[in-house]
Amino acid sequence: MSDWRADRVQQVRDLVRAAAPDAVEEVKWRKPSNPDGVPTFSCDGLLCTVETYKDKVKVTFARGASLDDPAHVFNASLDAGTRRAVDLREDDTLDADAFTALVSAAVAHNRA
Template identity: 35%
Template sequence: MTPSEQIDDYIAALTDWRGPILAKVRKAFLAADPAMVEQWKYMGSPVWERSGVIAVGNAHKDKVKLTFSHGAALDDPDKLFNNCNGKVWKAIDIHEGDDVDAAALQALIGRAIAFNLTKVKAKK
């Protein structure tokens, strides 16, 4: 099974509000860059990568969490990050009834991609 198929199954198994939210979030990640790659890592989590990990998505009992691996380095003018305890990572916790601003999320993903691309160039 491919990672995308595993993510399809994961979303389909979420029969409450979390399934549609995770599907909407996934769509934003895939629309952000045609080179975005989906992976299935960390003992069963959707992961979106572009020149490195962009974010991990998890459905918890009371929320959908998007953890951006280098979120602390990203500008967040739309104030999407609401779980910011890490010095490197930052997360967006989406609760039932929350609206997901897909355009703002896609812009944040774009900044994460730009950050990863800068890291790759710096290694050369």
Template identity: 45%
Template sequence: MPKKADPNETRSPSELIDARIAELTDWRGPMLARLRALILEADPDVVEEWKWGGPVWSDAGIICTGEVYKKAVKLTFAKGASVADPKRLFTSSLEGNVRRAMDVAEGGKIDEPAFKALVRAAVEVNRAKPPKT
């Protein structure tokens, strides 16, 4: 269950993400850290945010959220249905009209070049349709 936002929280979103990774003492911490590193490598302009009790990565809109479950680390791409996924990295929410997600289980392998390409494609979708102000 995600933790509720504390209105008195003084740590930056990046510090909150660091803390979430540190509190995950099993395989999920290193997996979330690796996925985060790949997102940051794929998009140097990415902004780390903390929303809905977890990490969010944005560039011209939300790229994806990071959720941690008992058996998976899940990245939900906000506009995933509009993002080309030639390597079929999306593994859940495939029937939806907007979002798509990828679940990485313990021992799961990440096709790093394909994942970075997916992140960059998500940014391009965001930039093509900037958020309303």
């Protein structure tokens, strides 16, 4: 992948690392239809996954339903019982401060 989605995934990586320097990134679930796999970030438990689709990059927070989101960064999986997601399309602007606050909250939730 060498288009806008690669740039978006890198932006997400950078923000997660800034908010959670102790987080471990692993690539999981490699398969023929997705040879790059799915980046996952963990810190005392799973924080989030980053999936790439044709029209978006989806960042799914494993326990997002338990996190406060006053800036309304979550825009997908809003009815899920445990997870919440952020769908990022090519022209979307990601609020970096609000996103890193969610990552920090996810770390705190995992450590509680």
